[in-house]
Amino acid sequence: MSKFKFYTLWIAILLVIVFALQNFVSGFTDIFILNENSLIQPWRFLTAVFLHGNGAHLLSNLFALVFFGLILEKTVGSSKFLGIYLVSGILANAVAINFYSSSLGASGAIMGIIGALAIIRPLMTVWAFGMILPMAVAAVFWVLIDAIGIFIPSNIGHIAHLSGIFFGGVFGVVFKFSNLKAKKKHRVEVPEHMMRRWEALYMGD
Numbered sequence: 538m539s540k541f542k543f544y545t546l547w548i549a550i551l552l553v554i555v556f557a558l559q560n561f562v563s564g565f566t567d568i569f570i571l572n573e574n575s576l577i578q579p580w581r582f583l584t585a586v587f588l589h590g591n592g593a594h595l596l597s598n599l600f601a602l603v604f605f606g607l608i609l610e611k612t613v614g615s616s617k618f619l620g621i622y623l624v625s626g627i628l629a630n631a632v633a634i635n636f637y638s639s640s641l642g643a644s645g646a647i648m649g650i651i652g653a654l655a656i657i658r659p660l661m662t663v664w665a666f667g668m669i670l671p672m673a674v675a676a677v678f679w680v681l682i683d684a685i686g687i688f689i690p691s692n693i694g695h696i697a698h699l700s701g702i703f704f705g706g707v708f709g710v711v712f713k714f715s716n717l718k719a720k721k722k723h724r725v726e727v728p729e730h731m732m733r734r735w736e737a738l739y740m741g742d
Contacts, residue, residue: 545602654709
């Protein structure tokens with residue numbers, strides 16, 4: 538596993554800096570938000586992941602990012618964590634643009650982290666919804682809430698959330714499969730003729 542580089546905390550710091558720029562630099566958000574211009578300005582699919590609508594939006598995402606992000610980064614390694622975060626966020630935005638006139642926030646990327654953890658560490662207990670729940674069960678609750686939320690008018694990008702957790706889950710499956718494959722590959726196999734020789738020497742009458 539690669540050296541732990543605390544990418545989770547660096548991303549959290551970057552989110553705070555970007556939010557400050559949003560509030561103090563006129564027109565900053567308009568340049569980077571996901572909207573109808575994204576197809577001709579594709580950087581918006583990435584940059585929108587680092588924008589937030591208000592302080593409450595930022596704080597809730599920071600809490601989830603630090604809590605779940607550090608666990609995932611420690612589990613899969615810093616490079617894989619960063620890939621899951623960025624790619625989940627970008628793909629969630631690629632889906633969101635088909636449903637929303639504009640979108641911003643790290644929620645899709647963070648839901649990707651949650652989706653990956655739900656597959657990789659499904660029995661890990663977390664505090665969610667006022668209860669201590671296995672990670673997989675908590676993820677199911679989040680999916681149900683967002684699925685219901687699609688039909689309730691709000692400013693929350695429920696479809697982006699669902700997309701993020703789906704793509705994160707896919708990454709989780711890939712990681713788990715590749716990990717099992719690597720363990721199987723490194724398993725030491727004792728040749729049959731050596732086993733028979735050992736039996737003859739030490740187990741014979």
